[in-house]
Amino acid sequence: MTNEDAFEDVVDLLADEYAQSILRATSVEGMSADELSSHCEMSPPTVYRRLESLRAADLVEERQRVDPDGHHAKEYYASLSDVHIGLEGGEFECDIERRESDVADHFTELFENL
Numbered sequence: 001m002t003n004e005d006a007f008e009d010v011v012d013l014l015a016d017e018y019a020q021s022i023l024r025a026t027s028v029e030g031m032s033a034d035e036l037s038s039h040c041e042m043s044p045p046t047v048y049r050r051l052e053s054l055r056a057a058d059l060v061e062e063r064q065r066v067d068p069d070g071h072h073a074k075e076y077y078a079s080l081s082d083v084h085i086g087l088e089g090g091e092f093e094c095d096i097e098r099r100e101s102d103v104a105d106h107f108t109e110l111f112e113n114l
Contacts, residue, residue, distance in 0.1 A: 007085075007094040010057055014083065018042055018050045019059075023078050026060055030075040051076060058098065 013019045021040040025031055031039060037047045054060040058079060065075040082097040 006057075007092050009053075010059075010083070010094055010096065011085075013053055013057055013059065016050070018046055019054055022047070022050055022054060022076070023059065023080060026076050027078040027080075030063065030065070030077045032065065032073045032075055034073075036076065058096075 018040070021042070022036055025036060025039050033044060033047050033051060036042075036051075037044045040047070051060060054076075055062060060076045061079045063075050063077065065073045067073070077099075079098045080096065081099045084095040084097075086093045086095070
């Protein structure tokens with residue numbers, strides 16, 4: 001994939017109202033696909049398609065939610081922090097800043113949910 005293809009993919013995703021809704025929701029708190037479907041008022045297949053595209057572009061991250069009753073679910077968090085778009089020498093440049101993923105916080109969350 002060229003830099004131009006990556007730029008177009010990110011721009012297309014950020015222009016998509018469903019992807020925007022998922023990013024807004026998961027920037028506040030982690031949510032499962034079912035929770036996103038309800039919260040964002042979209043069908044589960046639409047949620048899964050957008051999540052796959054957002055994960056491929058590294059704009060959301062997936063974590064395992066451990067429930068005390070033994071039912072585990074994937075939970076999604078926005079990893080996107082900032083997007084900077086520039087134009088240099090006839091070429092667009094896209095710089096994406098992502099949130100820091102703190103491993104210690106992941107372990108804390110895991111143990112708190114046991």
